[in-house]
Amino acid sequence: MNSSGNSTQLKPTARRIVEQAARLFADQGYDLISMRDIAKACDIKAPSLYHHFSDKQSLYQAVLQAVFAQQNAEIAEVFVTQMAAEEKLHQVILLSARKISSDHVFRQLLWRELLQNDPERMQFLAEEVMAQSCLQLQEILQQIQPNSLQTDSHFAITSVMGLLLFHFQLGAMRQYLPGAQALHQDVDYLAEQIFHMIKSGVVYAPPQRINDK
Protein backbone atom coordinates (compact mmCIF):
# COMPACT_ATOMS: atom_id res chain seq x y z
CA MET A 1 0.00 0.00 0.00
CA ASN A 2 2.78 2.40 0.81
CA SER A 3 5.21 3.17 -1.95
CA SER A 4 8.41 3.72 -0.07
CA GLY A 5 8.68 -0.06 0.19
CA ASN A 6 11.83 -2.10 0.38
CA SER A 7 14.55 0.46 0.13
CA THR A 8 16.91 -2.46 0.21
CA GLN A 9 20.65 -2.01 0.55
CA LEU A 10 20.02 1.04 2.73
CA LYS A 11 21.01 1.11 6.38
CA PRO A 12 18.10 1.39 8.80
CA THR A 13 18.64 5.07 9.59
CA ALA A 14 19.05 6.00 5.93
CA ARG A 15 15.94 4.00 5.18
CA ARG A 16 13.94 5.95 7.76
CA ILE A 17 15.25 9.23 6.40
CA VAL A 18 14.23 8.26 2.87
CA GLU A 19 10.76 7.24 3.99
CA GLN A 20 10.13 10.50 5.79
CA ALA A 21 11.66 12.56 3.01
CA ALA A 22 9.50 10.77 0.44
CA ARG A 23 6.35 11.66 2.32
CA LEU A 24 7.39 15.29 2.73
CA PHE A 25 8.66 15.77 -0.83
CA ALA A 26 5.51 14.18 -2.24
CA ASP A 27 3.26 16.44 -0.20
CA GLN A 28 4.98 19.78 -0.53
CA GLY A 29 7.65 19.45 -3.16
CA TYR A 30 11.41 19.60 -3.19
CA ASP A 31 11.76 23.32 -2.69
CA LEU A 32 9.33 23.76 0.16
CA ILE A 33 10.90 21.02 2.25
CA SER A 34 14.09 21.95 4.05
CA MET A 35 16.71 19.61 5.42
CA ARG A 36 15.61 20.83 8.83
CA ASP A 37 12.04 19.66 8.11
CA ILE A 38 13.24 16.21 7.13
CA ALA A 39 15.52 16.03 10.15
CA LYS A 40 12.69 16.97 12.47
CA ALA A 41 10.48 14.24 11.00
CA CYS A 42 13.27 11.76 11.77
CA ASP A 43 13.87 13.09 15.29
CA ILE A 44 17.42 14.11 14.54
CA LYS A 45 19.15 17.39 13.72
CA ALA A 46 19.80 18.61 10.21
CA PRO A 47 23.59 18.15 10.12
CA SER A 48 23.14 14.47 10.91
CA LEU A 49 21.47 13.98 7.54
CA TYR A 50 24.74 14.80 5.84
CA HIS A 51 26.34 11.75 7.35
CA HIS A 52 23.95 9.62 5.27
CA PHE A 53 23.52 11.71 2.13
CA SER A 54 26.04 14.07 0.62
CA ASP A 55 23.46 16.77 -0.09
CA LYS A 56 19.77 17.45 -0.60
CA GLN A 57 19.79 16.41 -4.25
CA SER A 58 21.32 13.04 -3.43
CA LEU A 59 18.64 12.46 -0.85
CA TYR A 60 15.96 13.30 -3.41
CA GLN A 61 17.51 10.87 -5.89
CA ALA A 62 17.45 8.19 -3.23
CA VAL A 63 13.78 8.96 -2.63
CA LEU A 64 12.94 8.55 -6.31
CA GLN A 65 14.84 5.28 -6.47
CA ALA A 66 13.11 3.94 -3.39
CA VAL A 67 9.60 4.99 -4.38
CA PHE A 68 9.73 4.02 -8.02
CA ALA A 69 11.82 0.86 -7.77
CA GLN A 70 10.02 -2.46 -8.21
CA GLN A 71 6.59 -0.97 -8.86
CA ASN A 72 6.00 -3.76 -11.32
CA ALA A 73 6.14 -6.64 -8.88
CA GLU A 74 2.57 -6.46 -7.60
CA ILE A 75 0.89 -6.06 -10.93
CA ALA A 76 3.08 -8.55 -12.78
CA GLU A 77 1.30 -11.41 -11.03
CA VAL A 78 -1.78 -10.83 -13.12
CA PHE A 79 0.07 -11.46 -16.34
CA VAL A 80 1.07 -15.00 -15.53
CA THR A 81 -2.43 -16.24 -14.80
CA GLN A 82 -4.54 -18.16 -17.25
CA MET A 83 -7.32 -15.61 -17.62
CA ALA A 84 -8.63 -14.52 -20.97
CA ALA A 85 -6.84 -11.47 -22.30
CA GLU A 86 -9.83 -9.23 -21.73
CA GLU A 87 -10.10 -10.32 -18.13
CA LYS A 88 -6.39 -9.75 -17.67
CA LEU A 89 -6.78 -6.20 -18.89
CA HIS A 90 -9.67 -5.77 -16.50
CA GLN A 91 -7.62 -6.98 -13.55
CA VAL A 92 -4.53 -4.98 -14.45
CA ILE A 93 -6.54 -1.78 -14.59
CA LEU A 94 -8.34 -2.58 -11.37
CA LEU A 95 -5.15 -3.33 -9.47
CA SER A 96 -3.36 -0.34 -10.94
CA ALA A 97 -6.24 1.90 -10.02
CA ARG A 98 -6.20 0.70 -6.43
CA LYS A 99 -2.46 1.12 -6.28
CA ILE A 100 -2.33 4.58 -7.77
CA SER A 101 -5.30 5.89 -5.83
CA SER A 102 -4.02 4.66 -2.50
CA ASP A 103 -0.35 5.47 -2.93
CA HIS A 104 -0.36 9.19 -2.55
CA VAL A 105 3.43 9.38 -2.38
CA PHE A 106 3.95 7.49 -5.63
CA ARG A 107 1.29 9.48 -7.47
CA GLN A 108 2.44 12.91 -6.32
CA LEU A 109 6.09 12.23 -7.07
CA LEU A 110 5.22 10.88 -10.53
CA TRP A 111 3.07 13.94 -11.21
CA ARG A 112 5.93 16.16 -10.05
CA GLU A 113 8.39 14.39 -12.31
CA LEU A 114 6.09 14.86 -15.31
CA LEU A 115 5.99 18.52 -14.42
CA GLN A 116 9.76 18.83 -14.44
CA ASN A 117 10.09 16.79 -17.64
CA ASP A 118 13.80 16.25 -17.12
CA PRO A 119 15.03 14.03 -20.00
CA GLU A 120 17.29 11.82 -17.88
CA ARG A 121 14.68 11.19 -15.23
CA MET A 122 11.98 10.63 -17.86
CA GLN A 123 14.14 7.95 -19.38
CA PHE A 124 14.68 6.36 -15.99
CA LEU A 125 10.95 6.42 -15.23
CA ALA A 126 9.97 5.03 -18.61
CA GLU A 127 12.56 2.28 -18.83
CA GLU A 128 13.01 1.25 -15.23
CA VAL A 129 9.57 1.90 -13.78
CA MET A 130 7.00 1.68 -16.53
CA ALA A 131 8.49 -0.46 -19.29
CA GLN A 132 7.82 -3.90 -17.83
CA SER A 133 4.13 -3.30 -17.18
CA CYS A 134 3.78 -1.53 -20.51
CA LEU A 135 5.20 -4.42 -22.50
CA GLN A 136 2.94 -6.91 -20.81
CA LEU A 137 -0.01 -4.60 -21.31
CA GLN A 138 0.91 -4.34 -24.95
CA GLU A 139 0.77 -8.11 -25.27
CA ILE A 140 -2.68 -8.25 -23.71
CA LEU A 141 -3.99 -5.54 -25.99
CA GLN A 142 -2.73 -7.29 -29.07
CA GLN A 143 -4.51 -10.44 -27.96
CA ILE A 144 -7.76 -8.58 -27.50
CA GLN A 145 -7.94 -6.70 -30.75
CA PRO A 146 -8.71 -8.49 -34.00
CA ASN A 147 -5.59 -8.67 -36.14
CA SER A 148 -7.35 -7.00 -39.01
CA LEU A 149 -7.76 -3.68 -37.23
CA GLN A 150 -4.25 -3.14 -35.85
CA THR A 151 -4.78 -0.29 -33.47
CA ASP A 152 -2.01 1.88 -32.07
CA SER A 153 -0.83 0.02 -29.00
CA HIS A 154 1.52 2.78 -27.88
CA PHE A 155 -1.42 5.15 -27.83
CA ALA A 156 -3.56 2.64 -25.97
CA ILE A 157 -0.91 2.05 -23.33
CA THR A 158 -0.25 5.71 -22.68
CA SER A 159 -3.99 6.29 -22.55
CA VAL A 160 -4.30 3.71 -19.80
CA MET A 161 -1.56 5.50 -17.90
CA GLY A 162 -3.14 8.88 -18.50
CA LEU A 163 -6.65 7.87 -17.46
CA LEU A 164 -5.45 6.09 -14.35
CA LEU A 165 -3.19 8.91 -13.27
CA PHE A 166 -5.54 11.77 -14.11
CA HIS A 167 -8.72 10.35 -12.63
CA PHE A 168 -7.04 9.84 -9.28
CA GLN A 169 -5.14 13.10 -9.33
CA LEU A 170 -8.28 15.09 -10.04
CA GLY A 171 -8.95 15.23 -6.33
CA ALA A 172 -10.94 18.17 -5.07
CA MET A 173 -11.67 19.47 -8.54
CA ARG A 174 -13.96 16.60 -9.46
CA GLN A 175 -16.81 17.56 -7.18
CA TYR A 176 -17.10 20.95 -8.88
CA LEU A 177 -17.30 19.53 -12.42
CA PRO A 178 -20.65 18.83 -14.10
CA GLY A 179 -22.36 15.55 -13.28
CA ALA A 180 -20.20 14.60 -10.34
CA GLN A 181 -21.79 12.00 -8.09
CA ALA A 182 -20.81 10.06 -5.00
CA LEU A 183 -19.96 6.98 -7.04
CA HIS A 184 -17.16 8.90 -8.73
CA GLN A 185 -15.28 8.68 -5.46
CA ASP A 186 -15.31 4.89 -5.74
CA VAL A 187 -12.00 3.52 -6.99
CA ASP A 188 -13.45 0.31 -8.36
CA TYR A 189 -16.18 2.13 -10.25
CA LEU A 190 -13.66 4.42 -11.92
CA ALA A 191 -11.46 1.43 -12.75
CA GLU A 192 -14.46 -0.23 -14.33
CA GLN A 193 -15.19 2.82 -16.46
CA ILE A 194 -11.57 3.13 -17.53
CA PHE A 195 -11.54 -0.53 -18.50
CA HIS A 196 -14.61 -0.11 -20.68
CA MET A 197 -13.22 2.96 -22.38
CA ILE A 198 -9.91 1.34 -23.19
CA LYS A 199 -11.53 -1.91 -24.28
CA SER A 200 -14.01 -0.27 -26.60
CA GLY A 201 -11.29 2.04 -27.88
CA VAL A 202 -9.18 -0.96 -28.79
CA VAL A 203 -11.89 -3.28 -30.03
CA TYR A 204 -13.96 -0.84 -32.02
CA ALA A 205 -11.13 1.23 -33.42
CA PRO A 206 -11.85 2.11 -37.03
CA PRO A 207 -9.22 1.77 -39.71
CA GLN A 208 -6.64 4.55 -39.43
CA ARG A 209 -7.65 7.77 -41.04
CA ILE A 210 -5.05 10.37 -40.33
CA ASN A 211 -5.92 12.90 -42.99
CA ASP A 212 -9.49 13.97 -42.50
CA LYS A 213 -9.38 17.47 -41.08
Place this chain on the structure above:
Amino acid sequence: MNSSGNSTQLKPTARRIVEQAARLFADQGYDLISMRDIAKACDIKAPSLYHHFSDKQSLYQAVLQAVFAQQNAEIAEVFVTQMAAEEKLHQVILLSARKISSDHVFRQLLWRELLQNDPERMQFLAEEVMAQSCLQLQEILQQIQPNSLQTDSHFAITSVMGLLLFHFQLGAMRQYLPGAQALHQDVDYLAEQIFHMIKSGVVYAPPQRINDK
Protein backbone atom coordinates in the same frame (compact mmCIF):
# COMPACT_ATOMS: atom_id res chain seq x y z
CA MET B 1 -1.67 30.69 -29.03
CA ASN B 2 -0.27 32.26 -25.93
CA SER B 3 -2.27 31.91 -22.77
CA SER B 4 -1.48 35.09 -20.93
CA GLY B 5 -3.99 36.80 -23.16
CA ASN B 6 -6.09 39.84 -22.40
CA SER B 7 -5.24 40.57 -18.82
CA THR B 8 -7.83 43.30 -19.10
CA GLN B 9 -8.33 45.91 -16.40
CA LEU B 10 -4.61 45.76 -15.66
CA LYS B 11 -2.37 48.74 -16.26
CA PRO B 12 0.26 48.21 -18.94
CA THR B 13 3.15 47.73 -16.54
CA ALA B 14 1.20 45.35 -14.33
CA ARG B 15 0.16 43.48 -17.44
CA ARG B 16 3.78 43.07 -18.53
CA ILE B 17 4.75 41.88 -15.07
CA VAL B 18 1.97 39.29 -15.08
CA GLU B 19 2.97 38.03 -18.52
CA GLN B 20 6.59 37.58 -17.57
CA ALA B 21 5.71 36.09 -14.21
CA ALA B 22 3.32 33.62 -15.87
CA ARG B 23 6.05 32.38 -18.15
CA LEU B 24 8.54 32.00 -15.32
CA PHE B 25 6.12 30.43 -12.82
CA ALA B 26 4.93 27.96 -15.45
CA ASP B 27 8.46 26.93 -16.32
CA GLN B 28 10.07 26.66 -12.93
CA GLY B 29 7.34 26.92 -10.35
CA TYR B 30 6.41 29.38 -7.66
CA ASP B 31 9.22 28.58 -5.25
CA LEU B 32 12.10 28.59 -7.69
CA ILE B 33 11.22 31.99 -9.13
CA SER B 34 12.23 34.96 -7.03
CA MET B 35 10.86 38.46 -7.21
CA ARG B 36 14.29 39.43 -8.50
CA ASP B 37 13.91 36.98 -11.40
CA ILE B 38 10.57 38.46 -12.34
CA ALA B 39 11.87 41.99 -12.00
CA LYS B 40 14.85 41.21 -14.20
CA ALA B 41 12.56 39.78 -16.90
CA CYS B 42 10.64 43.07 -16.80
CA ASP B 43 13.75 45.24 -16.83
CA ILE B 44 13.03 46.79 -13.49
CA LYS B 45 14.25 46.20 -9.94
CA ALA B 46 12.53 43.97 -7.45
CA PRO B 47 11.15 46.63 -5.10
CA SER B 48 9.28 48.19 -8.00
CA LEU B 49 7.11 45.09 -8.24
CA TYR B 50 5.64 45.92 -4.85
CA HIS B 51 4.16 49.09 -6.23
CA HIS B 52 1.92 46.91 -8.45
CA PHE B 53 1.34 43.85 -6.29
CA SER B 54 1.27 43.72 -2.51
CA ASP B 55 3.34 40.54 -2.33
CA LYS B 56 4.44 37.48 -4.25
CA GLN B 57 1.26 35.53 -3.55
CA SER B 58 -0.91 38.33 -4.92
CA LEU B 59 1.15 38.37 -8.07
CA TYR B 60 0.72 34.61 -8.44
CA GLN B 61 -3.05 34.96 -7.99
CA ALA B 62 -3.07 37.60 -10.71
CA VAL B 63 -1.14 35.22 -12.95
CA LEU B 64 -3.69 32.43 -12.44
CA GLN B 65 -6.54 34.82 -13.14
CA ALA B 66 -4.91 36.10 -16.30
CA VAL B 67 -3.91 32.71 -17.69
CA PHE B 68 -7.09 30.82 -16.86
CA ALA B 69 -9.65 33.53 -17.52
CA GLN B 70 -11.68 33.22 -20.71
CA GLN B 71 -10.19 29.94 -21.87
CA ASN B 72 -13.59 28.98 -23.16
CA ALA B 73 -13.92 31.68 -25.80
CA GLU B 74 -11.95 29.99 -28.57
CA ILE B 75 -13.49 26.59 -28.27
CA ALA B 76 -17.03 27.81 -27.71
CA GLU B 77 -17.31 28.74 -31.37
CA VAL B 78 -17.50 25.10 -32.34
CA PHE B 79 -20.61 24.55 -30.29
CA VAL B 80 -22.77 27.01 -32.18
CA THR B 81 -22.16 25.53 -35.61
CA GLN B 82 -24.58 23.24 -37.36
CA MET B 83 -22.34 20.18 -37.49
CA ALA B 84 -23.51 16.77 -36.47
CA ALA B 85 -22.82 16.04 -32.80
CA GLU B 86 -20.10 13.55 -33.61
CA GLU B 87 -18.30 16.05 -35.81
CA LYS B 88 -18.62 18.68 -33.10
CA LEU B 89 -16.92 16.34 -30.65
CA HIS B 90 -14.23 15.73 -33.21
CA GLN B 91 -13.59 19.45 -33.68
CA VAL B 92 -13.69 20.27 -29.97
CA ILE B 93 -11.07 17.65 -29.25
CA LEU B 94 -8.93 18.75 -32.16
CA LEU B 95 -9.01 22.43 -31.18
CA SER B 96 -8.47 21.62 -27.52
CA ALA B 97 -5.52 19.43 -28.40
CA ARG B 98 -3.92 22.17 -30.44
CA LYS B 99 -4.56 24.69 -27.70
CA ILE B 100 -3.24 22.57 -24.84
CA SER B 101 -0.22 21.31 -26.74
CA SER B 102 0.85 24.75 -27.88
CA ASP B 103 0.10 26.69 -24.72
CA HIS B 104 2.92 25.57 -22.49
CA VAL B 105 2.12 28.20 -19.86
CA PHE B 106 -1.51 27.15 -19.51
CA ARG B 107 -0.68 23.45 -19.38
CA GLN B 108 2.12 23.73 -16.86
CA LEU B 109 0.16 25.98 -14.52
CA LEU B 110 -2.86 23.69 -14.71
CA TRP B 111 -0.65 20.68 -13.98
CA ARG B 112 0.88 22.54 -11.04
CA GLU B 113 -2.53 23.42 -9.66
CA LEU B 114 -3.64 19.79 -9.83
CA LEU B 115 -0.51 18.96 -7.89
CA GLN B 116 -1.33 21.41 -5.12
CA ASN B 117 -4.97 20.35 -5.03
CA ASP B 118 -6.01 23.40 -3.06
CA PRO B 119 -9.82 23.21 -2.57
CA GLU B 120 -10.49 26.89 -3.23
CA ARG B 121 -8.41 27.01 -6.37
CA MET B 122 -9.84 23.70 -7.59
CA GLN B 123 -13.30 25.19 -7.27
CA PHE B 124 -12.20 28.29 -9.16
CA LEU B 125 -10.66 26.20 -11.93
CA ALA B 126 -13.63 23.89 -12.24
CA GLU B 127 -16.35 26.52 -12.14
CA GLU B 128 -14.71 29.48 -13.83
CA VAL B 129 -12.35 27.82 -16.28
CA MET B 130 -13.69 24.37 -17.13
CA ALA B 131 -17.43 24.45 -16.49
CA GLN B 132 -18.59 26.15 -19.68
CA SER B 133 -16.73 23.84 -22.04
CA CYS B 134 -17.70 20.85 -19.92
CA LEU B 135 -21.41 21.59 -20.07
CA GLN B 136 -21.33 22.01 -23.82
CA LEU B 137 -19.30 18.85 -24.15
CA GLN B 138 -21.87 17.06 -22.01
CA GLU B 139 -24.60 18.13 -24.40
CA ILE B 140 -22.70 16.82 -27.40
CA LEU B 141 -22.04 13.50 -25.73
CA GLN B 142 -25.68 13.04 -24.88
CA GLN B 143 -26.58 13.65 -28.49
CA ILE B 144 -24.12 11.04 -29.66
CA GLN B 145 -24.99 8.17 -27.42
CA PRO B 146 -28.18 6.19 -27.88
CA ASN B 147 -30.61 7.02 -25.10
CA SER B 148 -30.95 3.40 -24.17
CA LEU B 149 -27.34 3.07 -23.00
CA GLN B 150 -27.01 6.17 -20.79
CA THR B 151 -23.31 6.30 -20.18
CA ASP B 152 -21.66 8.29 -17.44
CA SER B 153 -21.15 11.74 -18.97
CA HIS B 154 -19.17 13.06 -16.02
CA PHE B 155 -16.71 10.23 -16.52
CA ALA B 156 -16.58 10.85 -20.25
CA ILE B 157 -15.91 14.57 -19.81
CA THR B 158 -13.17 14.08 -17.25
CA SER B 159 -11.65 11.42 -19.48
CA VAL B 160 -11.46 13.88 -22.34
CA MET B 161 -9.69 16.32 -20.03
CA GLY B 162 -7.38 13.64 -18.75
CA LEU B 163 -6.40 12.27 -22.14
CA LEU B 164 -5.81 15.71 -23.60
CA LEU B 165 -3.77 16.92 -20.67
CA PHE B 166 -1.77 13.75 -20.13
CA HIS B 167 -0.86 13.02 -23.73
CA PHE B 168 0.62 16.49 -24.14
CA GLN B 169 2.29 16.57 -20.76
CA LEU B 170 4.01 13.25 -21.37
CA GLY B 171 6.81 15.10 -23.10
CA ALA B 172 10.22 13.50 -23.05
CA MET B 173 8.93 10.32 -21.43
CA ARG B 174 6.96 9.22 -24.49
CA GLN B 175 9.95 8.37 -26.65
CA TYR B 176 11.17 5.87 -24.07
CA LEU B 177 7.87 3.99 -23.82
CA PRO B 178 7.15 0.87 -25.91
CA GLY B 179 5.94 1.42 -29.45
CA ALA B 180 6.71 5.13 -29.68
CA GLN B 181 6.90 6.41 -33.24
CA ALA B 182 7.40 9.74 -34.92
CA LEU B 183 3.69 10.15 -35.57
CA HIS B 184 3.09 10.29 -31.82
CA GLN B 185 4.65 13.74 -31.90
CA ASP B 186 1.89 14.90 -34.21
CA VAL B 187 -0.80 16.85 -32.38
CA ASP B 188 -3.53 16.15 -34.91
CA TYR B 189 -2.83 12.43 -34.91
CA LEU B 190 -3.08 12.25 -31.13
CA ALA B 191 -6.28 14.30 -31.23
CA GLU B 192 -7.70 11.84 -33.75
CA GLN B 193 -6.85 8.88 -31.53
CA ILE B 194 -8.35 10.57 -28.48
CA PHE B 195 -11.50 11.29 -30.43
CA HIS B 196 -11.87 7.65 -31.44
CA MET B 197 -11.30 6.42 -27.92
CA ILE B 198 -13.87 8.76 -26.41
CA LYS B 199 -16.38 8.11 -29.16
CA SER B 200 -16.15 4.36 -28.96
CA GLY B 201 -16.19 4.55 -25.17
CA VAL B 202 -19.43 6.49 -25.31
CA VAL B 203 -21.13 4.69 -28.17
CA TYR B 204 -20.24 1.12 -27.32
CA ALA B 205 -20.57 1.43 -23.57
CA PRO B 206 -22.23 -1.67 -22.15
CA PRO B 207 -25.02 -1.41 -19.61
CA GLN B 208 -23.65 -0.43 -16.23
CA ARG B 209 -22.27 -3.25 -14.20
CA ILE B 210 -20.76 -1.89 -11.08
CA ASN B 211 -20.64 -5.05 -9.00
CA ASP B 212 -18.59 -7.57 -10.86
CA LYS B 213 -15.30 -7.84 -9.07
Place this chain on the structure above:
DNA sequence: GTCTATATTAAGATAGAC
Protein backbone atom coordinates in the same frame (compact mmCIF):
# COMPACT_ATOMS: atom_id res chain seq x y z
C1' DG C 1 6.83 54.64 -10.42
C1' DT C 2 11.26 53.45 -9.79
C1' DC C 3 15.26 53.41 -7.38
C1' DT C 4 19.23 52.33 -3.44
C1' DA C 5 19.94 50.61 0.89
C1' DT C 6 18.75 47.57 4.24
C1' DA C 7 16.10 44.76 7.71
C1' DT C 8 14.81 40.13 8.52
C1' DT C 9 14.51 35.45 7.95
C1' DA C 10 15.72 31.00 6.55
C1' DA C 11 17.93 28.02 3.60
C1' DG C 12 22.09 24.51 2.42
C1' DA C 13 26.13 23.14 4.07
C1' DT C 14 30.58 22.56 7.05
C1' DA C 15 33.80 22.33 11.28
C1' DG C 16 34.87 20.07 14.97
C1' DA C 17 33.54 18.25 19.75
C1' DC C 18 31.69 14.11 21.80
Place this chain on the structure above:
DNA sequence: GTCTATCTTAATATAGAC
Protein backbone atom coordinates in the same frame (compact mmCIF):
# COMPACT_ATOMS: atom_id res chain seq x y z
C1' DG D 1 26.49 8.86 14.22
C1' DT D 2 24.89 12.76 16.22
C1' DC D 3 25.43 17.03 18.08
C1' DT D 4 26.19 22.60 18.69
C1' DA D 5 27.82 26.46 16.55
C1' DT D 6 28.50 28.86 12.58
C1' DC D 7 29.45 30.30 7.65
C1' DT D 8 27.48 31.83 3.44
C1' DT D 9 24.01 32.89 0.48
C1' DA D 10 19.71 34.40 -1.04
C1' DA D 11 15.00 35.12 -0.36
C1' DT D 12 10.76 38.47 0.79
C1' DA D 13 9.77 42.72 1.99
C1' DT D 14 10.13 47.72 3.67
C1' DA D 15 11.91 52.66 4.20
C1' DG D 16 12.62 56.57 2.19
C1' DA D 17 15.00 59.43 -1.57
C1' DC D 18 14.10 61.08 -6.26
